[in-house]
Amino acid sequence: MLRNEMTTSEKVSGVFKFCRNSARIEGAKLNKYIDKYLSRNFWINALVRAGLYLLLFDLAFIFVYPFLDMIITSFKSTSDLMNITVKWIPNSFDFQNYIVAMEQLQYFKYFKNSVFLTLMCTLGHVLSCSFIAYGFARYRFPFKDALFGFVIFTLIVPIQVIIFPLYIFYSNLEWINTYLPMIVPTFFGYGLKGGLFIFLFRQFFAGLPYQLEEAAKIDGCGPLRTFFTIILPVSKVALLVSIVLSLVWHWNDYFEPNIYIADQNINLLPSRLPALYEMLNTDELLNPELDLIIDEAIVLAGTFLVVLPILIIYSLVQNKFMEGIEHSGLTGQ
């Protein structure tokens, strides 16, 4: 209604007003933009930024190159493998390599073995190392510093120095060809990089407020109960970090299992990879060069299958894990 009552001149002036206003605003904005884009600082900043991203992507590329190469080669079909023009994008995704690798590795059988051993070792590490570390973090006792120095010392000693006496020791206990030589030490703060986990937990516990325990003590809570019901639940960050690291390291470890386990039936996935390579290497086809290329693709497919579970687990927890490492006071600051 109102619109219809407005005269034409009013309408026109209104439009002009609107235009002028918006032009003024635009002009101010434009000036701002001009200031921004003509200033030296902006361009320098932009250049620095661009350079930064370029550098980061380059470095990231160097990091993922072998990994990408593995995935892509493992998906190539025979004709793609032969064709040197096919570098990054295969003409078709071919699962043949994976089928062969899975069969040769007997994937699911050894997968079960690996999962069992890895879970047991991780459980041992997390339980024992947090328990021990609590003693180091929260109590004062004679020779404490010397003993903690010794924890670090155990990390420096290469396993190769003591592996033979350990082997004799385990064979006296008839533990050879079982998982016990790997599992039992983890429950005593030893095993694969055990000292590192003690160190990690100690650093984390040292950063917790003392009021936690004081309150518990006043309410009549004993040390064990304090540890299990108060300290552990608030240490989720440290627990997550050490669980992930322990899982990854145990899953990939093949040095100790290779020494202690000779029985094929209880062998583990990573130790099967060299076996896969050997197996493929023995069959000679008419064309040895082609055979080698195909074998390579199969070994790569097998390799990818072996690391896949770890990649999946990590991708599920990666944000929490990284935050955990960054904020757990791990580096002692």
Next chain:
Amino acid sequence: MRKKLNMQQKRILEALMFISPWIVGTLIFFINPLIQSIRLSFSKIVKLKGFVMEWAGLANYEKAFLWDVNFIPMFINTVKNTLINTPITLVFSLFIAILINKNIKFRGFFRTIFFLPVLLGTGFVMKQLLGLGFDAGAMSVAKGIMVPESLALYLGPTFTNAIDMFLSVITVVLWKSGVQIVLFLAGLQGISVSLYEAARCDSATEWEMFWKITLPMISPVILLNFIYTIIDSFTDSNNPIVEYIIDASFRKNQFEYGAAMGWVYFLFIFVVCMAVFFIMRKRVYDSGEK
């Protein structure tokens, strides 16, 4: 009796309870094999069954240093590799950590990528991927990044080879610096922002801030990473000398000789770590209370 313990004694008992698993573990899984291995390195196994040993003095050590043609060159080679790789690893991982720590996009993406090698492990997988496989010539899966052919023509073979060498060393080094990057990142996160703000108020440049704030504040992590890198590099089971020791013990049944070589190697690592620790400790920033 229990009632008579004073507060302090009670605390000590509680502490003992907490560290008792570690003490038991140390005695069984560490001290015991360590002593055995020292004894072994000075003896000669007379009968493998029942493990009868005879004192042989320094014979095994003499063999390592005077008779074995492989041990010394391998040893020097490993030391040389560690000497070259450790500073590169430290510099690169600090550099990458600083880059990621800036306020950038895709931060999570980069963090994940730089941590990827840790996930892929240290064993056979790593070996495969970096082309250090059993037969490096025939079975080199991924040699890292090479100089493109077209560029190589311009640069000539000597220069190209040098760059290729450099690139492959970089790839290997980068692939071994996942943990170090994460530790540096944690250290960088721990530096208080107010320090940088104060420096900016005094119109300090990024460059000055790096040398005057970041580096001193992160020096404890540098020490930590330094020692971690040295140990990691020396004890890596892909190391030729480590393989040689294991080979001597478990395949050639020269257990006493393997133990002696192991000890020589370990003592060297220990001395290096201690030297690094004591030289660097005085230069490291100490916040007073740890």
